[in-house]
Amino acid sequence: MKFFKAALFALFVFIAVSAHAQSSAELKHQREVLTQQLDQLNHEYQETSNNKKTTLKQLNLLKQQIGIREEKINNINSEVRNLDNQISESNNSVRSLQSQLDQLKKEYAAMVLFTYRNQSAYNKLMFIFAAKDFNQAYRRLKYLQQIGTYRERQAKYIQETQGELHVKIGELDKNKKEKSNLLVDQEKEKKTLGEEKNAQVQVVADLSKHEGLLKQQQQDVQKKISRTNREISNAIRREIEEARRKAEEQARAEARAAAARKAAEAKAERAEKADTKEVYIPKIKAITKNSSDREVLNATPEAAKLSSDFLGNKGSLPWPVAAGSIKQGFGIYYDNVGIKNESDGWGIKTNTGASVRAVFQGEVSSIINVLGTWLVVIKHGEYFTAYSNLKSVSVSDGQKVSTKQVIGTVATDSSTGEAIVNFALYKGKVPVNPKIWLVSN
Structure with a gap:
């Protein structure tokens, strides 16, 4: 026992x-x-x-x-x-x-x-x-x-x-x-x-x-961020307006062609039957000024498919850099001097001279110089991704890009010595949190 x-x-x-x-x-x-x-x-x-x-x-x-x-x-x-x-x-x-x-x-x-x-x-x-x-x-x-x-x-x-x-x-x-x-x-x-x-x-x-110098540096950074956000919004707005213009023009051309076909058919029928009955011409649903941005951006089968594919990869999109960590998150934050700001995307700290890559296939919508560094906006149907604070760019406006294709290299801040790429994702004109779109790092 x-x-x-x-x-x-x-x-x-x-x-x-x-x-x-x-x-x-x-x-x-x-x-x-x-x-x-x-x-x-x-x-x-x-x-x-x-x-x-x-x-x-x-x-x-x-x-x-x-x-x-x-x-x-x-x-x-x-x-x-x-x-x-x-x-x-x-x-x-x-x-x-x-x-x-x-x-x-x-x-x-x-x-x-x-x-x-x-x-x-x-x-x-x-x-x-x-x-x-x-x-x-x-x-x-x-x-x-x-x-x-x-x-x-x-x-x-x-x-x-x-x-x-x-x-x-x-x-x-x-x-x-x-x-x-x-x-x-x-x-x-x-x-x-x-x-x-x-x-x-x-x-x-x-x-x-x-x-004083530090405050000026912070103000310059905030000024650059605000300028970048405006440029992104303007680029997306221009893209939507251009898509609307093309869709309306195509719709009018298709309506004219349809009307011409109906008129020809009616004329031939009148000549054959000597009948003066009124001919009905069906109305074709077209993109107008009242159409939503989503309808405009998905007006073509190619754009609609690209939007669907992009949405299908939600949560599994690759990061815009091979290695990095989040320096600034999405949403409202306060800087070192207590000023309230709002981030439309992520600030990702990476290695000096790191390559920046597209997170999904699409078409380069805009390439803009913002106070000495480059901003690249890529269209993915009704979605847009923006990559800013680039030292150099390796794509051109209107170019088709593939997933993980290098579009440029990140710039290094001379005052802090940090290499940070700013990444933002938009559904139409609305910024969304990259966290629910990018794969967990």
Whole structure:
């Protein structure tokens, strides 16, 4: 019974330790990922700090480093707490196993002493023959045999318990050593965090000296964004107006042709039958000034199919760059000086000189220079995609493009050193959130 309880306790301990081990592995993996991110950010920061002129990029990189380093310190705290739990459980296991071992040794010693005192064959025979009847003599014989078997089993239990105890002590020492290393790493991270916060204060102080210049830079950025949004809206409006004009012109031409055919048929019929009955000419549904933008943009079978194909790829469109992260999301946001703004798309941070590509097949609608960088608008039936802040363009106006075809390269901001491509997606004239259209990155 005691052995059963001990085995059950050991099973519970094993399950608990396994759960902690899994959690520890996850925390360790997270710490490794955070360390890699910090190394990359530190590399970028060292590159920017070589420039004697303090920039916003240095401040942004420091903020990112501080945030990630604080997250890493929290991760280490979680690991330490996890190890403390494991150490506590290991200590309890060691104490329990030691108590079991002492009890087993005590019982084994008493059994050995009893066996020693009754080891004489004469005593054993006397014990058997002193029975009242045959059944009692048989039971006494089995009892003596079971004592020998039980003694062997107890010796085996002692060996197994000693082995398990040594394993637990080894795990305990390992966890204590790992905890010690983590605490050293934690102190190192805290020291580095303090240095980074001091550096942040210095960078902010340096930037404050050029507050006017920074505000001007931010105003220039916002001015460029507003100008880009206007150009996109104008390009889409022109595209819709042109599509409407072409559709109306085609509808009028088809109506004239139909009327001419009916008139010819009527004339021939009158000549044949000498009948003066009025001829009915059916009205053809055509694009007019009252037609919706959607009807205009889907006026041709080709445009309607392209719109349908684009919609069919909702949620699986590729990103406009092969590698990047969202710097500015869709919707309302506040800049560094607290001014409320609204983003019609995404600002995607990518590598310097990265290629920008079309997210779907379509036709280049407009190529516009906006304050020194390029804007490319591509038409996909009733949908439009816009790619701005391009340093160069590799397509031409009216050109057909395919999915992932390179249309240009991203420009790098001289004040921040960041390469950001601005991407927007429109259904007609209405901007929509790229998040529900692009594949998860």
